[in-house]
Amino acid sequence: MALSLSVSIEQWQVAGSFIISRGAKNHVDVVCCAISDGSSTGQAEATPIYYEGESASRCASEIERFFEANPEPTRAAVLQGMPRGAARNALDCALWDLECRQRNMALWQLAGLPEPVATLSALTISLGAPEVMEGHARQAAAQGHGLLKLKLSGDHDRERVAAVHRGAPDARLIVDANESWNDLDIEAEASWLAEYSVELIEQPVSAGRDHLLAGVRSPVPLCADESCHSSADVERLAPYYDAVNIKLDKAGGLTEAMAMVRAAQAAEMKIMVGCMLSTSLGIRPAFALAQLAQWVDLDGPLLLARDRADAFRFESGMIMPAPGAI
Template identity: 45%
Template structure:
């Protein structure tokens, strides 16, 4: 290709109001702030959306600068393969990686899954998140969502047994997974896991801070445990064996769909169950992750359901059933 055939890169910050608020153990927010990378070549445009995560030292403003700094390399011919070494795993690389895939698919008049040699995604059931609050308030929110087959319950430390039991009473038929977002301690880990087992919880996500998760390898785990903050890309998988039963693959952690697909293959080979997860964001951020759904025991792609409004051509949700993206959205 000549330089004129290489794409140009535009980057912007976008904001989407959340219905009410979204609360986890680290705090609450009322809007989703994402960064969108847009690659243009001729008549084709490829897009990718990421959500910078303060837990990993990322901010929208810094992510914007990191992506803007890639314009020259993209204009010189940087491609998706070279991108994997040119940028570290994280939100910024995710946006650009997904934009490259979208652009390549549109340029070849293919769907992204055909381009990548993956099965076409099918409609699947996503978890629906119940934010952290008092037991009474969580029960009230759960009651409104009790018709959904899979609920993800955000927990936060003190009082979690009461929260778990209140949620179970409010949704006796739903499958429950819980996410402590690193809020439990060695002193309450076993009693909280026991409460989850008593309530029939299927999976507990990231109960301990990532630096403390060696304890998970020393106790009997009555409920299967999933790594989130403790797992990022393929390099982090080996150290989790014996501590976790599953891993949560999020594109903002892996640095894009390219690494996420490779990580899913590696995780399965090591015997881990897979959850495909998301940050609170629009359908553009969810769409690439749909390619992982076929590999996943749990799908948690409810971000747009938590927004007051989604972007145009968003994913179609029938209750908790999420459908594959239209090419007008991505891929």
């Protein structure tokens, strides 16, 4: 079966700006991959992980080089022959989509996942002054968002959490420290946060310094994000974390992400399925996987100024696929 490949780079504007402890973004560059057998075409999108040195142009070149050397790639060959990251994610998910179209099957059916239903997704509150985050939380609550994810920095975090809680007192909260709590008493921070409806703490320490969590008895589950990229990482991290955040761009595709879910389940760890900034095309395979998660954070498209035509719908904090999107 002769296959053809098309790779492109698109830039999408962020609604306002997206601010975390590592900096601010007002747009996101994504890599779009289309692979065709002449009658059916599989499409996928991936977001380069900038803090790991990835760029859209580099990912596009990586996909093209691999395809030139492997003109009839399989998902197994992609998993074995490409390093994890956004480039592999784009090609892996495009191959999943191609097979779905060839076999006239939904992705969840082909992958053996539960049939997707409308799912509660977190909405991210960007890092900012406490009063600004309070205002964003109040606006989010008024729009029906019942699960908020706060970006923190390791400095004045208690004030930020308290402010968000004032703005949205009935909302469930996730906090994302983005590796910024290396020098804090994490057990004390977690005990304080537990009083403010915080139910998950993402990546409190730097990747590679997970040993700082040894012996920490946190009343709030700790979730590995930047530390956990593949199924091989899960067992290593199990002594330090209660959950893992699985993102397809980190894992390098749905194939490896499904292996991460199995590894987490075997380690009795909980699962969060997240995303980078992306359009609805980028989160389509993640939405199928999210049916196995305890927490879902697929608000990437909601943070953009606009989305694709066949977009997911976000209503009252729930994410719902467009007809035919899954």
